Amino acid sequence: MKNKTIFLTILLIVTLILASCEGGSSGQPGGKTTAGAQGKAFIGGDIGLEGVFLTGTPPAETLDNSNEPFDITLKVENKGEWDVNDVESNVEIVGIQPEEFDTTRIALNKNATESLTGAKLDSQGNTIAGSIFYYDFKDLKYNKNITGSYSFPLRANMCYTYGTKATAQLCILADLTGKTRKxxxxxxxxxxxxxxxxxxxxxxxHVTNFAQSVTGTNKVSFSFNIKNAGNSDNRVSEKKSKCNSEPSKKDKIYVKVDIGLPKTEGYVKLFGETSGSEERAVYCTIDFGTTEKSDFKKQVNIELTYDFKQFVNTDLLVKHVE
Structure with a gap:
């Protein structure tokens, strides 16, 4: 696994930032509630949207010569905690030639028509499930005449804009180096x-490997990694780019770092042959100057936004009928 770095600098003098960090038919509300523990910021998990073909759609097998029409239905549920707007969620069916199934490439490519609300924690720490949307592809039929049987690999490519929120706490001391400590x-x-x-x-x-260090009498540095926490076959690209895989768009994540002052933000590029196996380290430095400090813990809020592409596979067997 390659580990690349980008440097971000937050310079704070009193309350002034001097430099910023460098570096398918219906939607359904979740409704279901699961009891959980209080005191957590998030539900957690490494899934955004989850897709699954409904049983029998497509069927395991069908007939040639347009003898047996069938539907494809992909159930997509928002398992994560980020809300997805309708136009930001897309499913494309690939693996077949549309004209051989009495359809078109356009008909096999659909956006959601309703937003997918993410899962939520209520005030009691209970989990409220995210919403569900069904992508329907109707009345397909194989119109060719074959001998024997053919198997087609059906794939639903899912592309959606998603985000991650992460929190950690910095340790701030009046005497960072411990010179006056007994x-x-x-x-x-x-x-x-x-x-x-x-x-x-x-x-x-996910944000991982958060670390803090003292880099001077009045300076604190912190770093964290950005990592694809799911399947390595999945792809990350610039937010709202429709999962564009061009070099200028792929492997890009928009990062916001908020420590209670004006946010520092910008793109981080995950370089490498495969985005799924990449991590990227981000570094920030806080310079307090001569500002009088006390001892306290300071929350750091990090937000990542990106396009995410994943897929669901199944097989369709076409049989000849006399």
Missing amino acids: TGETPLCEPTDTNVPVENSGSPV
């Missing part, structure tokens, strides 16, 4: 920590 005195928190806990919302891309 022997044996335990600080409120540790300003140097290579394993800072980080919480991610349910999504296929």
